[in-house]
Amino acid sequence: MKKITLFLLLISLSFFFCGKKKYEDLYTIGIFQFNDAPHLNEVRKGVVRALWDNGFQDGVNIQLETRNGNGSTPEVQRIAQEFVEMNVDMIVAISTPCLQAALIATHEIPIIFSSVANPYLAGAGKSAQNHMRTVTGVASKGPIRQSFAFIMEALPGAKRIGTLWTPSEINSEYYLELARREGKKFGLEIVDVPIANKSQVLHSAQVLINKKIDAIYQISDNTINESFQDVGNVARENAVPLFGGFLFSTQLGACAALGWDFFEMGYKTGEIAIRVKSGENPVDIPIQSMSKVRIHLNLPVAEKQGIRFSDEYLKKADEIIRSENNSRFLSDS
Structure with missing residues (x-):
């Protein structure tokens, strides 16, 4: 009886650790936004939809860590640092404050930004083609x-x-x-x-x-x-x-x-994220903008x-x- 009990315990532990390892091995994307502004929510939805449409589902073949700064710059900075400590594979920064926080937190993890009026003013680079090696995204300068x-x-x-x-x-x-x-x-x-x-x-x-x-x-x-x-x-x-x-x-x-259609902007951002996940280097992807x-x-x-x-x-x-x-x-x- 003791042998059977021990055997079942070992099986249970093996399933636990295998499941845990599988979860930790998923490609992890940290997504954060400054607050609950409607346009930022639309961008986030667009990012997730682009991932979904291309076969990437949270908890299945990728892991999404979603955060909200609730309008607090210190909280946004804390979240960016949290993502670095979690060793996420990519950061999606939705808004200028989030991009700034991500740029301060890491120079190694790829950063894909969205809904940033002037990414160059925020420190992402000098132009659409000349930008930081780990950074790219979609600029949102309004009409x-x-x-x-x-x-x-x-x-x-x-x-x-x-x-x-x-x-x-x-x-x-x-x-x-x-x-x-x-x-x-x-x-x-x-x-x-x-x-x-x-x-x-x-x-x-x-x-x-x-x-x-x-x-x-x-x-x-x-x-x-x-x-x-x-x-x-x-x-x-x-x-x-x-x-x-x-x-x-x-x-x-x-x-x-x-x-701009901010859902469309988010979708475009998600497509860039997929390209980086697939092996493209952010420095080789020009910063994009909206046109319609x-x-x-x-x-x-x-x-x-x-x-x-x-x-x-x-x-x-x-x-x-x-x-x-x-x-x-x-x-x-």
Whole structure:
């Protein structure tokens, strides 16, 4: 009886250790994002979908370690260091703060980034072809010039355009400077109000309204995007036109938005990750960018904000919300 019991115990232990070894031997990808901003969530979903579509499933033939920094730079830095200590095979950094943290944490583990407005400013390299040997990814510089051209058509008399920004995010500072530069070409003055964290978005949006602006063009940054609906509420209460810097903003109070499909961006990032997993060297893969500017419109919100869109833009739009029942923002108000 004792021999049988010992035999069964040995079999159980062998299954345990074999299973454990098999799990540890899986190619491990550490994926992290700065916070729960809608555009970052879309990127993450796109990455995972690209892996899935190409036959890579979490827990089957790869291991995904997914983390969220909850809007904290120290937490993002801790996660990057955690990935290094775990000896992951690859890091996918979703957002500028995550890329910066990954670059500090390791110079050996491949880093694939996404949703980074200016990767060169973040330290990834000098150009799309000349970048760090372990780093590549998808840049997300937004279509600021096209957005202002759109705003001027929708609101021809606009002179003062307001925006919030987050000084602790270099991508936000970059977008603010880009908005100022491009705004001048359209005769627009950019009126800005800085915020320190997402809890300040509502009050700062109210401060911005009091600066006698003609409209808000909210530049895209991680902190503000996570609390974009606060900006939408203030715009609605004051009947001030609100234009977003990311597509999902039309679900959160913007009458219109020009930008990238962040799920598509994530998918493109996932495809790069697959190439690196398959043996390609990141230094040989040029940093990519998005090309198709998409247009989303919310007609019920636009009507409340005093905006009418031309037939040209109605035809160009990739998505149009035509009724309040289909608008998450208005139905929740």
